[in-house]
Amino acid sequence: MIVSTVAGRIRVRSNRLKSAKIAQSVEARVKQLAGVNEVRINGAAASMVVHFDQRAADIEWLEDQIEAICRPQPQAKPRNGSRLSKQFNRATKVGMMSTLATSLVYIALGKKKPHAQFGIAFVAFAGLHMAKHARQLLR
Known part of the structure; x- marks a missing residue:
C-alpha cells in the first residue's frame, strides 16, 4: 500500500484506485484527515500522493489512517435465500x-x-x- 513517505508527502499504490468511484471516495475521506493539504490520485497508475503538514499530523497515525481507507472493506454476505x-x-x-x-x-x-x-x-x-x-x- 504505502510505497514511500518523505517529509510532507506519502505515496500510496492500490489497484482499488483504478476505479473512479472508489478513487473519489478515497480522495474525499483522505482529505478529511487532520493535517492533509492536498490529495492527487492517478487512476491509470493506481497511485495516490498525499501532501500533509508535518506539524499538524503524526506520520505513523496518518499512514495507518490512509491504509485503512485504501484497504478493501469487507462485503456483507449475501443471504442464501428465504x-x-x-x-x-x-x-x-x-x-x-x-x-x-x-x-x-x-x-x-x-x-x-x-x-x-x-x-x-x-x-x-x-x-x-x-x-x-x-x-x-x-x-
Whole structure:
C-alpha cells in the first residue's frame, strides 16, 4: 500500500484506485484527515500522493489512517435465500440420500424393479437440487 513517505508527502499504490468511484471516495475521506493539504490520485497508475503538514499530523497515525481507507472493506454476505428456499434445499438433499440408499439396498437384494424406481426418484431429487443451484453450477 504505502510505497514511500518523505517529509510532507506519502505515496500510496492500490489497484482499488483504478476505479473512479472508489478513487473519489478515497480522495474525499483522505482529505478529511487532520493535517492533509492536498490529495492527487492517478487512476491509470493506481497511485495516490498525499501532501500533509508535518506539524499538524503524526506520520505513523496518518499512514495507518490512509491504509485503512485504501484497504478493501469487507462485503456483507449475501443471504442464501428465504426459509422456504432452505427447507426446499434440505428436502432435496434428504430425498437424494434416502432414495439412493434405498436403491442400493434393493439392488443388493436382487430386486431390479424397485431399484430402478428409487433410482429414478434419486435422479428427480438431484435434478431439483441442481435446478435450484444452476446459477452457481454454471458459472
